Amino acid sequence: MTQAVAGHSPSRAGWLAWDGGARWLPFLLPGAVFIVLAYLYPLIELLRFSFYRQVTAGVVRSDWTIDNYVRFFNQSSMWEVASNTIVMGVSVTILCLILGYPLALAIVRSRGIWTTIFLFLTISPLLASQLVRALGWTMALGQSGWVNTLLLHFGLVDEPVRILGTLGAVILGLTHGLLPFMVLSIASSLSSIDPQLERAATSLGATRTQVLWRVLVPLSLPGIVSGSLLVFCIAVGTYGTPFLLGGPGFKLLSLIVYEYFTSLLNWPFGAALAVILMVIVTAMLGLFVKFVRRPWQVR
Helix, strand or coil: CHHHHHCCCHHHHHHHCCCCCHHHHHHHHHHHHHHHHHHHHHHHHHHHHCCCEEEECCEEECCCCCHHHHHHHHCHHHHHHHHHHHHHHHHHHHHHHHHHHHHHHHHHHCCCHHHHHHHHHHHHHHHCCHHHHHHHHHHHCCCCCHHHHHHHHCCCCCCCCCCCCCHHHHHHHHHHHHHHHHHHHHHHHHHCCCHHHHHHHHHCCCCHHHHHHHHHHHHCHHHHHHHHHHHHHHHHHCCHHHHHHHCCCCCCHHHHHHHHHHCCCCHHHHHHHHHHHHHHHHHHHHHHHHHHHHHHCCC
């Protein structure tokens, strides 16, 4: 009777279950080797290089030192760049969450052709490269772009305003490109929620707002967390969109790292900045996961 209810034979269940046996090794080994070679080894080399000493442009000496990290903490400009990076990443994540949750809910609730339309609208930013999207926003946010044209037409401003080269332009461009990651993550969680739970809450007198905040949001929290992590990590580490929309005077850690590696040829300091960026991202992700779960914990 137990076997009939489970729907699997004992041998089948034993094969699917994780028992740490050697039978899984052939399946795990290729992925593990790829992760080590393509991800862990470069990170280890980056960390090692950050403790080297710069001699001249493109020439380093393998004398272990912490001067590269001391240099970062002693420069107030670097602290400003780090704070701008965090503010930008958090702002993009919040905007994607605010805009993405209703769209994800619409995708899950829609039927027929509307599901296809909403999905197409969601993934449409991914159909163009980051460069194309950034160039499109460059034309839209310019002095004669359609954004300033609309502002002037409705009398909101007296003259064209400067949008390009600001933090707002970068946040807008990144939100456009990263919104699909948030929407698809949340839609995946929403689609797994049993509709009977909403009907039960409604039958008990809950309003639509109460159903949203007390049923849907807590149950879709895994999608919110995963989508936010994806958006934040990509936002703080991207280069193309901030470079094109922020202009030469706009500074983020990712732009500074690129500059020290390619233009200034100070590879140890660039490696130290990259390590600091990874530490900041890891710390922010840890804080986010800790505090975003607390209001929804079941007591």
